[in-house]
Amino acid sequence: MTPIEAPSPNFDDRTLPITMIVLHYTGMADGPSAVARLRDPAAKVSAHYVVEEDGSVFCLVPEDKRAWHAGRSHWREIEDVNSASVGIEIVNPGHDHGYRPFPDVQIDAVIRLVHGIKDRYEITRGNIVAHSDIAPARKRDPGELFPWHKLARLRLALPRPTKNLMDPMWGEAAFLLALERFGYDVADKMAAIMAFQRRFRPELIDGEIDAECRMILLALLLPRPQGDD
Numbered sequence: 001m002t003p004i005e006a007p008s009p010n011f012d013d014r015t016l017p018i019t020m021i022v023l024h025y026t027g028m029a030d031g032p033s034a035v036a037r038l039r040d041p042a043a044k045v046s047a048h049y050v051v052e053e054d055g056s057v058f059c060l061v062p063e064d065k066r067a068w069h070a071g072r073s074h075w076r077e078i079e080d081v082n083s084a085s086v087g088i089e090i091v092n093p094g095h096d097h098g099y100r101p102f103p104d105v106q107i108d109a110v111i112r113l114v115h116g117i118k119d120r121y122e123i124t125r126g127n128i129v130a131h132s133d134i135a136p137a138r139k140r141d142p143g144e145l146f147p148w149h150k151l152a153r154l155r156l157a158l159p160r161p162t163k164n165l166m167d168p169m170w171g172e173a174a175f176l177l178a179l180e181r182f183g184y185d186v187a188d189k190m191a192a193i194m195a196f197q198r199r200f201r202p203e204l205i206d207g208e209i210d211a212e213c214r215m216i217l218l219a220l221l222l223p224r225p226q227g228d229d
Helices: 031-038 104-121 148-153 172-182 189-200 211-221
Strands: 011-013 020-025 049-051 057-059 065-067 085-090 128-130
Touching: 020 104, 031 049, 049 104, 085 104, 104 148, 128 189, 172 189, 172 211, 189 211
Parallel strands: 020 085, 020 128, 049 085
Antiparallel strands: 011 065, 049 057
């Protein structure tokens, strides 16, 4: 897969090594509109790659440069996520413009792209994340329709745990402490819980800390075979 060059002026120098991949949706009417905005100096936003619905991949910013895709964000003690990550925008109108499933050919292209980046920088699965994971109070993308299970089967993302664990009966404070330990910014409690649900239990995003949420988070935190690597 050879990306189509579509250079954006919206980047600067990195100050951190690459340890993350952040997946977004574009949230605009179509791919050309999204690419145009990500290349517009006035917009002051960009990404390293854009993946169209037909599987075409556009390269906007070189990987060794800091693209402007994450905004105010946090993950596992990293505050400047832009400096530590490669940002991939996936063309989809998003929740505000007719959110819809991602075509198989598009996901196949995302998988190939993520696989190459992961191998180049030895990125762990726990650091391949959604925009909503790193900015839960602001963002919902790529959302509950994104097929994380397809990436997880190829060890390109953490899988949803399926172990039948006894409900540990954590209170809210303990759950949020564990959620923060996993990587989320929990300053906005409800947003953090819903971002976790959107990523690991997308069929029910209600902001409630129930037994299933506790079980999933506990399984993610346990020593694994299904690890972060």
